[in-house]
Amino acid sequence: MNRIAAAKSGGKGRHVAYALKLALCAAITLIIVVPLYWMIVTSFKSESDVYSMPIQFLPKAPTTENYEYAFTQTRMPWYILNSMVYVIVTVIVVIAVASLAAYSISRYRHRGKKPFLFAVLFSQYMPITTLIVPLYIAFSALSLLNSRPAIIAIYCALQIPIAIWLLIGYFNGIPRALDEAATIDGCNSFQAFYKVVLPLARSGLIAVGISVAIAIWQELILAITFTNVDELRPLMAGVSATMTKSGIKWGQLAATGTISCLPIIVIYGLCQRYLVRGMTSGAVKG
Amino acid sequence: MISMKAQGMAVPAMRRQPAVRYLAPATVIMAAMLGFPIVYNLVLSFYQWTLKSSEHPFVGLGNYIEILSGGKFVQIFVNSIIWTGVGVLLQMVIGIGLALFVDNLVRGKQFMRIILLVPWIIPGVVTALMWKWLLQSDVGLINYLLMESGITDDNTLFFSDPKLALFTLILVNTWKAVPFWFLMITAGLQTKPDDQIEAARLDGAGVVQVFRHVTLPHLSPVIASTGVLTTIWTLNYFDLIWVMTKGGPANATTTLPIFIYREAFEFNDFGASAACAVLSFLIVASISIPYMRKMFSNLKSEGVL
Structure with a gap:
């Protein structure tokens, strides 16, 4: 009898705990989904x-x-096009430049390594606000305000350090014996990098490419500082300009916001694994 | 062994050259777009530089004195500390709590993980847009629900009430930043010492005791590094505040980055802006350099350096 009663009340307790857990899960999901839902519905x-x-x-x-x-x-088609140009060019340049540098750090020993790594790490923490005034003055003296190459160059400079940091991790995971074997087979060091190491680091390159793309897609402060004509503005600068004006039309703004999220949500759905890996390996390890 | 030795002897001289060449493109871009501005920003901070005149006289520490003696700066500094301190604390507590909760779920773990990362990938500008719309004083959904359910009688002015605005922003930023804590702690929990936890349980330790004496010590390195990172990021974060309040009302939500931006591009005082940027650079450096030291010693012990 006693035993049965105990089992029964234990079962009840378990049910209550289960219900509480379920309720908490539902609450968390609502807090995350409702803001998105409300924007989409409004649009x-x-x-x-x-x-x-x-x-x-x-x-x-x-x-x-x-x-x-x-x-x-509105100028939104322009903004989207600009954002896409900035994202694509930056991703290509960053991957090319950062993978070469990461390969050097991962495979060679030399005196420049430590200061270089220091710069790579520090530039990930440095406030961007330290850059905007000096670059604004320098760019306006060189008439480089409102120039695509100029803003892409800043984007590259800001993304290269984090990309190098992530790629060092991936390259260190590829056995050195493989590129040494390639060297013995007659490859020079660049060919060993290009033909052996890069293809093996493919998942790392994808993770880095995605994290760079997302970072550039959402970038705001540099965009509003260095572009002030519609022809060059990326999407976030366009949305921000509409929001900080008075007389916001929320329906239209919600539509623009929904469109701005769409590519990121799609990428997240397709490549969640890469994205998560890019985020954790960049920060925790170290 | 022999072949490796032979290689090792032949390698260094031949190898040094490509190593430096491979670093060159990255070094050039970083030097031009990050190194040069840092130095030039420091130089600018000693000059009076406005758009009004084409003369830029040297003023020594004038800009610093002007900023530090102005009453505004105290407020901005306090705002930055509240924004960062309260913000990171909230992110940490909620992030750790959620990670532990989801880690103990039997079913739905994967689903919750996918959902919980969503706010992190939503662009800051869009996060600001969504929440500004939800929190509108007259037609916002949250005010509607608060009044319908009888919790409040009047429209709550989330953004135009100076006492409320900063905390509203902190909560929105918490929504956006908790996923990062959740992710880091979840990653840390994957290597938790299950055998120790089981042993402690068998010895009669309760859930709280196990957490305090086994799980928490195991997580503390992750908590420390995530804490440093999120402190720096939160302090530097610009997008959310800019889009939601532009630092208003009456500077109630102005933090260092907002102040630096407005000094330069609204009030055209580039010298003062540069000086404030130097100050915020120093704050960030003083937080990040000890952390980087630790990372470097880790790298050394792993043989990477």
């Missing part, structure tokens, strides 16, 4: 429905007018 409401009371949790008359407006009446 499909007409301007009058956006402000109507009582609040519509689902749009009564869903419409795509906000998206049509964003694509036809």
Whole structure:
């Protein structure tokens, strides 16, 4: 009897604990999903429905007018194009330059290694605000404000250190014996790097490429400092400019915000593993 | 063994050259776009540099004195400390709690991990947009829910009330930054000493005791490094505050990066902006350099350096 009662109450306790856990999981999910849901829902409401009371949790008359407006009446297509150009060029340059440097650090011993690594680490922590005034003055003297190459150069400089840091980890994981064997087979050191080490580090290169792409896609402060014409502004600078103006139209803004998240959510869905690896190995190890 | 030795002797002279060449492109870009600005920023901080005149006289420590003696700076400094200190503390407590909670789940672990990382990948500008919309004083969803449920009687002015604005921003930033803590602690928990935990359990230790005496000591290196990183990032973070309040109302949410940006590009006082940037550079350096020392000694013991 006693035993059965104990088992019963134990079972009850377990049920309560399970229910509590489930409730907590639901609450966490809601806190994360509701802001996104609310933005997406708002983007499909007409301007009058956006402000109507009582609040519509689902749009009564869903419409795509906000998206049509964003694509036809605003500079958003330009902004998206600019962002894509900045992302793609930066990723290519960063991968090329950083993988070469990381290979050097991973495979050779020399006196420059320690100061170089110091610079690589420190530039990841340095406040970007230290750069904007001197670069603004220097760029305006060289008439490089509102120039694509100039802003891409800054983006590269900021992403190269973290990329080097991540890639050193990946290259160290590839046995040296492999590139030494390639050297014996007649490859020079660049060929050993290019033909043997790089292909083996493919997953590392993908992880770095994704983290650089996401960082550039969301970058704001440099974008608003070094571009002030619509033809060169990336998406985040465009969104930020609309938000800090008065008379915000929330329906349209929600549409722009939804579009800004879309590529990142898609990448996250497809390559979650790479993304997580890029984030953890960059920070924790060290 | 013999062949390795022979190689080792032939290698150094031949090898040094490509090593330096491979570092050259990265070094040039970093020197031009990071090294030069740091130095030039320091130089600029000793000059009076406004857009009003084309003359830029040397003023020594004038800009520093101007900033430090202005009443505004105290407020901005205090704001930065609250923004960073309270913010990181919240991220840490919630992040660790969530990591432990999810780690102990039997079902749904993977789902919760995927969901919990979402805020981290949403761009700061969009995070600001979503929350500013949710927290609108008149038509925002949160005010609507608060009033419908009878928790508040009036519209809460999350952004225009100077007493509330900074804490509103801290909470939004917590939403965005907790995933990083969650991820780091979750990674740390993967190597937790399960045998020790089991032994402690068998010896009659409770959940709290196991956490205090086994799990927490195991996590402490991860907590320390994540703490340093998030402190620096939070202190430097610009996007969220800029898009939501631009530092207002009346500087109530102005932190160092916001102040530096506005001094330069709203008030056109580049000298004062540069001087403030030097100060924030020094603060960040004083936090990060001891941390980097530790990383370097780790690298040495791992044989990387």
